Amino acid sequence: MEANSDRHFLLGDPGWWIGTEGLPPDFRPGELAPPITWVSTTPRIGNFGWCRQRLRPLAWPLLRPMAWAPLFLLLSAIPLLLPGRTPDDQITSLFFFSISWALVLLPILFARNAQPSSDDSLLSLPVDWTSLALASAVFPLHMAIDPMIGWISYALYWVAYLRTVQLVQAAMMTPSARFLLPIETGDWPGRLNPSWKVTSEKWSRKVLASVDLKNGRAIISGSSRSGHDFLSLAFLHKSGFVQDPFHDSCPGGQEMTELLADPLGIVGLQWPDSLIISLEEE
Secondary structure (H helix, E strand, O other): OOHHHHHHOOOOOHHHOOOOOOOOOOOOOOEOOOOOOOOEOOOOOOOOOEEEEEOOOOHHHHHHHHHHHHHHHHHOOHHHHOOOOOOOHHHHHHHHHHHHHHHHHHHHHHHHHOOOOOOOOHHHOOOOHHHHHHHHHHOOHHHHOOOHHHHHHHHHHHHHHHHHHHHHHHHHOOOOEEEEEEOOHHHOOOOOOOOOEEOOOOOOOOEEEEEEEOOEEEEEEEEEEOOEEEEEEEEEEOOOOEEOOOEOOOOOHHHHHHHOOOOOOOOOOOOOHHHOOOHHHO
């Protein structure tokens, strides 16, 4: 299975982008090459250097379920507005309410966990936890004080949903991608310039070094594919999603630009033929 998908390993599956015929181009709108001081390449050139690997766009796992969530959140209010029309109004309302937030939270969590080197902190998800917690804290008061408080809580859940959509949109502004460099594992130096905090002096399939930035972290990780080992460079957004470090919308901003102005000083190996695009495949 892995060998069959090597053809799309770097460029990404053409089906991810509407209107794309054949293999995607080496550069899509907004994608930048590393600075000229870096040794870099593209999937069609190969040879030596860092190369962009596009990851699955977040629109695929997120947009459809999150678009259905408001319907179920709306349905959760109907049994309470029109009581006595279901076997159990409260259970029916809770059922629809649970579906609505499952359609929000679970796709975000699963999409992030599917990305290599993503953050696993629940609270870093692009969710408006403040409004969500406030709505949940206010809701029980409708039983002890006034039933109208329940509708205040319901309104706050709508606020939490709308703000969560905004946070997800912000996390999707920069495409999901990282840069890979094929290496011998012994080539990992275990030390970089002082800006980087090295967390492992030996290569392994985990985060090896990072730099904290305003809107997230720059990370270097170990990765493997089809028997080949790599270093991976990416921007890890504060939401925990992996983003393209060389994209004109990267939220790393000037800090990221200055950090990556100088190469990491690791030459790497020649790209495996199985992972680059040959003329016969065009």
